[in-house]
Amino acid sequence: MAFSITILGSSAAIPTSSRNPSAIVVNMDYSYFLMDCGEGTQIQLRRSKLKMQKIHHIFISHLHGDHYFGLVGLISTLNLLGRKDELNVYGPHDLEKIIQIQLEASQSNLGYPIVFHITNPNEAEIIYETDEHYVKSFPLDHSIETTGFLFSEKQKPRRIKKAFLYYDFDVPVEDILKIKAGADFVTDAGKLYKNIDITENPPQALSFAYCSDTKFYEPVVEYIKNANVLYHEATFMEDMRNVADEKFHSTALGAALIAKKAQVGRLILGHFSARYKNLDNLLEEAKSTFPDTELAADGVTIKLDANEKTRL
Amino acid sequence: MAFSITILGSSAAIPTSSRNPSAIVVNMDYSYFLMDCGEGTQIQLRRSKLKMQKIHHIFISHLHGDHYFGLVGLISTLNLLGRKDELNVYGPHDLEKIIQIQLEASQSNLGYPIVFHITNPNEAEIIYETDEHYVKSFPLDHSIETTGFLFSEKQKPRRIKKAFLYYDFDVPVEDILKIKAGADFVTDAGKLYKNIDITENPPQALSFAYCSDTKFYEPVVEYIKNANVLYHEATFMEDMRNVADEKFHSTALGAALIAKKAQVGRLILGHFSARYKNLDNLLEEAKSTFPDTELAADGVTIKLDANEKTRL
Numbered sequence: 289m290a291f292s293i294t295i296l297g298s299s300a301a302i303p304t305s306s307r308n309p310s311a312i313v314v315n316m317d318y319s320y321f322l323m324d325c326g327e328g329t330q331i332q333l334r335r336s337k338l339k340m341q342k343i344h345h346i347f348i349s350h351l352h353g354d355h356y357f358g359l360v361g362l363i364s365t366l367n368l369l370g371r372k373d374e375l376n377v378y379g380p381h382d383l384e385k386i387i388q389i390q391l392e393a394s395q396s397n398l399g400y401p402i403v404f405h406i407t408n409p410n411e412a413e414i415i416y417e418t419d420e421h422y423v424k425s426f427p428l429d430h431s432i433e434t435t436g437f438l439f440s441e442k443q444k445p446r447r448i449k450k451a452f453l454y455y456d457f458d459v460p461v462e463d464i465l466k467i468k469a470g471a472d473f474v475t476d477a478g479k480l481y482k483n484i485d486i487t488e489n490p491p492q493a494l495s496f497a498y499c500s501d502t503k504f505y506e507p508v509v510e511y512i513k514n515a516n517v518l519y520h521e522a523t524f525m526e527d528m529r530n531v532a533d534e535k536f537h538s539t540a541l542g543a544a545l546i547a548k549k550a551q552v553g554r555l556i557l558g559h560f561s562a563r564y565k566n567l568d569n570l571l572e573e574a575k576s577t578f579p580d581t582e583l584a585a586d587g588v589t590i591k592l593d594a595n596e597k598t599r600l
Numbered sequence: 601m602a603f604s605i606t607i608l609g610s611s612a613a614i615p616t617s618s619r620n621p622s623a624i625v626v627n628m629d630y631s632y633f634l635m636d637c638g639e640g641t642q643i644q645l646r647r648s649k650l651k652m653q654k655i656h657h658i659f660i661s662h663l664h665g666d667h668y669f670g671l672v673g674l675i676s677t678l679n680l681l682g683r684k685d686e687l688n689v690y691g692p693h694d695l696e697k698i699i700q701i702q703l704e705a706s707q708s709n710l711g712y713p714i715v716f717h718i719t720n721p722n723e724a725e726i727i728y729e730t731d732e733h734y735v736k737s738f739p740l741d742h743s744i745e746t747t748g749f750l751f752s753e754k755q756k757p758r759r760i761k762k763a764f765l766y767y768d769f770d771v772p773v774e775d776i777l778k779i780k781a782g783a784d785f786v787t788d789a790g791k792l793y794k795n796i797d798i799t800e801n802p803p804q805a806l807s808f809a810y811c812s813d814t815k816f817y818e819p820v821v822e823y824i825k826n827a828n829v830l831y832h833e834a835t836f837m838e839d840m841r842n843v844a845d846e847k848f849h850s851t852a853l854g855a856a857l858i859a860k861k862a863q864v865g866r867l868i869l870g871h872f873s874a875r876y877k878n879l880d881n882l883l884e885e886a887k888s889t890f891p892d893t894e895l896a897a898d899g900v901t902i903k904l905d906a907n908e909k910t911r912l
Contacts, residue, residue, distance in 0.1 A: 301676070301677075301680055302677055302680055302681070303642065303643055303646070303677075304646070305643075305646060305647060308643075327639055327640060327642070327643075327669075327670060327673040328639060328640045328643060330615065330639070331615055331617075331620075331639075331640060334615070334616070334617060335617060351702075351705040351706050352706045353672060353673055353676045353702065353706055353708075354673075354676075357639075357669075357672060357673045357676075357702075358639060360665060360669060361639040361665055361666075361669045364613070364665045364666075364669075365613070365614055365615075368613050368614055369614070380705075382701075382705045383705075385701070386701055386702055386705060389694075389697070389698055389701060390663075390665065390669075390698055393663040393692075393694045393695075393698060394663050394664045394665055394744065395743065395744050396665075431707065432706065432707050
């Protein structure tokens with residue numbers, strides 16, 4: 289069990305000396321997913337000590353440069369380092385041709401396959417799924433087509449109480465699976481054990497939601513409901529709400545309202561305008577509405593399973 | 601009078617934690633020129649404290665990503681920072697469409713004009729010229745079409761010796777210009793002053809040559825002859841000459857041979873393969889043939905006019 293995110297870039301469109309453009313690595317049980325890939329992400333990956341060849345899925349929220357200008361460089365470097373494994377890239381329609389034109393100009397023959405998956409900017413879709421996890425894209429409200437992403441564990445089956453398993457009768461394997469799925473159990477002697485008495489709730493399925501670039505957009509609440517951690521952009525403060533709306537960005541207060549309505553566990557604010565040299569007021573603005581708020585910082589890892597934060 | 605170069609990136613294709621991909625700023629009398637623009641160049645510019653809006657001309661040697669993947673991000677950031685001034689971009693044929701497709705995908709309307717100039721990969725051409733300076737592109741021998749660049753002051757006219765100007769007769773302005781151009785002077789009384797006696801050599805016209813990516817290629821010698829500073833790639837050492845040739849790259853010894861044949865003042869080696877953790881041997885290899893050799897390092901400024909080196 290492992291579920292964590294590592295923030296590689298938390299600036300808005302213009303990078304600063306301490307904040308790179310958008311990029312986050314998600315680790316779900318040691319499968320690694322990259323979300324957005326601003327310029328310099330490959331260097332941030334190198335600094336973070338995360339093995340870049342372990343990434344098999346890259347998700348691009350939209351085609352503003354600060355969210356993907358680092359992708360072609362990362363693809364090239366993975367190739368130079370000898371990659372053979374397939375890479376899946378999920379993003380808007382034009383992404384594939386933008387990458388291809390650059391690979392063609394350099395006469396690069398990649399030694400590994402890339403599979404492009406076009407995201408749907410109009411409705412939520414599960415775009416990646418295994419027995420344990422899934423990733424869902426969902427629409428945001430930005431100046432160009434943009435999706436957010438939800439990374440989630442699947443709900444695990446109910447747990448059988450240990451005391452029940454120690455009773456003096458054998459429970460066949462197929463019955464164990466049925467009990468986990470909610471069935472009662474009847475012994476050979478005809479005694480009934482109700483499911484509610486012999487099972488307990490499974491651990492909570494953890495989830496992480498990412499709202500990259502969006503104006504205040506209440507429909508996202510249904511997609512990110514109860515997420516343990518929400519990373520939401522907060523380019524501006526509320527006193528610049530007009531500018532935020534005009535540029536299809538959020539304020540810190542707007543992000544906090546979304547977090548509150550969605551009843552998430554923790555809110556991480558990111559994508560800060562370079563105009564804010566000090567972010568204390570921006571943080572306070574959000575905290576006034578949603579106390580469990582913190583500021584994103586490049587290089588920080590946040591563990592969902594242990595409620596921990598570490599700095600690389 | 602000012603003539604200096606600032607190295608922003610000195611790695612080969614794969615950046616390292618201390619070396620960014622290729623980029624150099626040239627300052628000729630406070631006109632700033634950017635040469636190559638690998639990923640992260642805008643962040644390097646920010647670190648260097650050079651005002652990025654002062655750059656009006658960007659030269660791209662070829663379309664391998666480590667030499668231009670940072671260009672579209674820099675163009676975007678210049679726009680976000682409110683640029684109005686024209687930007688001239690010199691590079692291979694496909695560069696314009698690669699930039700345009702990305703600007704279109706982000707629906708960016710630039711607030712300033714970009715003029716693209718296609719470089720000639722087959723013969724040397726002056727591609728920028730003022731009364732005082734010029735920039736010449738010249739062919740290199742790489743796996744795709746690639747040019748080097750020569751940045752040069754124009755030869756200044758001869759200087760009139762101060763002693764002559766203090767003689768007891770007026771020298772008309774038009775005659776001063778003629779004397780500077782090489783004419784003798786005859787006084788009203790008919791006395792002849794030979795040019796050689798009344799003038800002295802002007803200061804040397806300084807020049808800087810850049811050989812980005814190329815295998816050992818002797819024809820460049822004529823283009824970079826007597827340059828004060830030559831920046832030449834040295835991706836490998838001579839024991840990997842076969843690999844260097846196969847990948848159309850140079851060895852440290854090859855770069856030194858070119859420097860020696862071209863009788864340049866100083867040789868700066870760059871574009872090092874990430875395989876070399878320590879570059880001492882690579883430097884020694886070049887020095888054995890061309891003693892005035894040094895290693896490029898990110899953030900270093902080299903003054904051509906004062907023979908100085910400073911670290912930002």
